Amino acid sequence: MIRAEKTDLRREAGQRTRDSLEAAALELLAQRGQEGVTVREITDRAGANVAAVSYHFGSLKALCDSAIEHALERYLDAQILALGSLGSTSTLQEVATAFARPMIRALAAGGQDLAMMRTVARVGIDPPQGWERLNGKFDQNRREALRVLTANLPGVGEQELIFRTRCAAGLLNWLALAPIGAELAAMPAEQIERQLVPVVAGAFRGDAADR
Numbered sequence: 001m002i003r004a005e006k007t008d009l010r011r012e013a014g015q016r017t018r019d020s021l022e023a024a025a026l027e028l029l030a031q032r033g034q035e036g037v038t039v040r041e042i043t044d045r046a047g048a049n050v051a052a053v054s055y056h057f058g059s060l061k062a063l064c065d066s067a068i069e070h071a072l073e074r075y076l077d078a079q080i081l082a083l084g085s086l087g088s089t090s091t092l093q094e095v096a097t098a099f100a101r102p103m104i105r106a107l108a109a110g111g112q113d114l115a116m117m118r119t120v121a122r123v124g125i126d127p128p129q130g131w132e133r134l135n136g137k138f139d140q141n142r143r144e145a146l147r148v149l150t151a152n153l154p155g156v157g158e159q160e161l162i163f164r165t166r167c168a169a170g171l172l173n174w175l176a177l178a179p180i181g182a183e184l185a186a187m188p189a190e191q192i193e194r195q196l197v198p199v200v201a202g203a204f205r206g207d208a209a210d211r
Helices: 002-032 039-046 051-056 060-084 092-109 111-124 129-152 158-177 179-185 189-205
Strands: none
Touching: 002 039, 002 051, 002 060, 002 111, 039 051, 039 060, 051 060, 060 092, 060 111, 060 129, 092 111, 092 129, 092 158, 092 179, 092 189, 111 158, 111 179, 129 158, 158 179, 158 189, 179 189
16 A cells, blocks of 8 residues: 555656646747757756656657647647537637637737747647647547538538638637737737637638628
8 A cells, every 4th residue: 555655656746747847848938939948948947857858758859749739739628618619509700709719818818828829830830740649639629610610601511611620720820920910919809809700700701602
């Protein structure tokens, strides 16, 4: 029994160290990007030994990839939750609002929240192999979007709706990186929503002939 308790305590301590390293890596990545982060800075911020990076992750790159992956996972979870709260009678405007809500919050919060979304968007152009474990969440996100989009756009086929959803997602990622994103970040959340939601709704709607 005592041996099992000690094992559990070591496991918990190891998980705390792992979580602290990821949190520290995220903060530094948000500030400087992947090229400006060192192992020593991460471990100093996390209050961990330099060897902990190799022990828990194998390399600095693996730690950074894991930290960014978890940031993306939180973004997807927020988007899935927002879309999942919609009913079949939700309007296209409401769908666009739910889809864009996590990015609107990041733009409004600014600072590290926005910087982290920029990091995720940048790395997402060429995703690391580890991101394959998020395929289920990407699929769930797509299903939730299709569920409400199909009700609003019954004349549009599934593949076309998937294409439009991917375009809308790309648009949001671009905003995190483009100068116009910085302009939006200077606005309150309500104004960002007024500016952005009609554009996202337009991406979903497509040509006026499909209305």
